[in-house]
Amino acid sequence: MSNKIVEIHESVIETMGRISSFWGFSKIMGQLYGLLYLSSKPLTLQEMAESLSISKGNVSINIRNLLRWNMVKRVWVKGDRKDYYEAETDFWKIIRGVLREREKKEFSQALSSIGKLRQQTKELKRISKTADIAFTEERLKNLEEFIANMDKMVSVFITLEDLKKNFWDLTKKA
Amino acid sequence: MSNKIVEIHESVIETMGRISSFWGFSKIMGQLYGLLYLSSKPLTLQEMAESLSISKGNVSINIRNLLRWNMVKRVWVKGDRKDYYEAETDFWKIIRGVLREREKKEFSQALSSIGKLRQQTKELKRISKTADIAFTEERLKNLEEFIANMDKMVSVFITLEDLKKNFWDLTKKA
DNA sequence: TTAATCGTTTAGAACAATCTAAATATATAA
DNA sequence: TTATATATTTAGATTGTTCTAAACGATTAA
Numbered sequence: 387m388s389n390k391i392v393e394i395h396e397s398v399i400e401t402m403g404r405i406s407s408f409w410g411f412s413k414i415m416g417q418l419y420g421l422l423y424l425s426s427k428p429l430t431l432q433e434m435a436e437s438l439s440i441s442k443g444n445v446s447i448n449i450r451n452l453l454r455w456n457m458v459k460r461v462w463v464k465g466d467r468k469d470y471y472e473a474e475t476d477f478w479k480i481i482r483g484v485l486r487e488r489e490k491k492e493f494s495q496a497l498s499s500i501g502k503l504r505q506q507t508k509e510l511k512r513i514s515k516t517a518d519i520a521f522t523e524e525r526l527k528n529l530e531e532f533i534a535n536m537d538k539m540v541s542v543f544i545t546l547e548d549l550k551k552n553f554w555d556l557t558k559k560a
Numbered sequence: 561m562s563n564k565i566v567e568i569h570e571s572v573i574e575t576m577g578r579i580s581s582f583w584g585f586s587k588i589m590g591q592l593y594g595l596l597y598l599s600s601k602p603l604t605l606q607e608m609a610e611s612l613s614i615s616k617g618n619v620s621i622n623i624r625n626l627l628r629w630n631m632v633k634r635v636w637v638k639g640d641r642k643d644y645y646e647a648e649t650d651f652w653k654i655i656r657g658v659l660r661e662r663e664k665k666e667f668s669q670a671l672s673s674i675g676k677l678r679q680q681t682k683e684l685k686r687i688s689k690t691a692d693i694a695f696t697e698e699r700l701k702n703l704e705e706f707i708a709n710m711d712k713m714v715s716v717f718i719t720l721e722d723l724k725k726n727f728w729d730l731t732k733k734a
Numbered sequence: 735t736t737a738a739t740c741g742t743t744t745a746g747a748a749c750a751a752t753c754t755a756a757a758t759a760t761a762t763a764a
Numbered sequence: 765t766t767a768t769a770t771a772t773t774t775a776g777a778t779t780g781t782t783c784t785a786a787a788c789g790a791t792t793a794a
Contacts, residue, residue: 430770431770431771432770442770442771442772443771443772443773443774446771446772446773447772447773450772467769467770468769468770468771469770469771
């Protein structure tokens, strides 16, 4: 590969690293993904470690996280016992997966926490009608409604994207 | 305040801290916001530091960040030289602000980085037509299109929320 | 002006995350 | 089975973040 194209690859990898840490993943995860995304053939742990000048162990744990988020796939190369990896290139599929597992989980957790606490406050209000209990209940009500709405928005997004995907798959088959 | 309601407040504050660090803000920021959100009157630095058992300096820098994101407001209490703070309770307004400043900035930065690199790759392709240059160009094209779409989605969201807000303001005035 | 009361900054401590190199575990081929 | 190639785990080093206590600076009241 020409010098210039190698430079371009490195810049893309750097950018991916920045994006990755911005979204709360590790920098290395983004860089590994960028490396694989720009590679026309699957790569081994060893190759990735050398390309990014990091240890094999570091690649190992970060690749495992990428696998967990379905951002890379492990592929088989016949006659070679090394593991090979390639990038998942369908970004919408990645987003759907991340929203489903990460955001969804966080929203429902927050929703149930706040819901429970609001319930406790309501019960308290039945017993004693003080100003601060009423105030707390009002605030928790608004908070719970907001989180429920965010939760719904994410669900709608996932559903829409799923529909789009299924429709696309159908048109391809037909 | 009763013992029970204090316990509830503490749980909400804890939950807010968790949400905050999940979204890439500091835990203390979330806790401070929670404290103010549940307070029926504005609080001083001193009061917040005592409530959360953290240093005044720590409150100072975290409150400054909350102000930066328009998540809290500084309010004046006549005849008192202390600064008082209260929570911004309009969550959609907060989201709009954060998207506008944080996400927007990140998207346009990524978009311009990748755009430039894609342009360089295109120029390279005019000179020499190797397989890896063509491959790189194809990948960068897809990546750029994806980021542009995300950017558009965020813009649409902000615009819609702004419209909703303006409409609401109008109906209130009428 | 001086004393008192705040808010902010800073130096260093405490803590947490990330990385490497080496050890260990696992899988394949001879 | 044994030897070899590979992946994963781990202990400790490194780095980065966040916190506190104290110093500093600014503002107000006397």
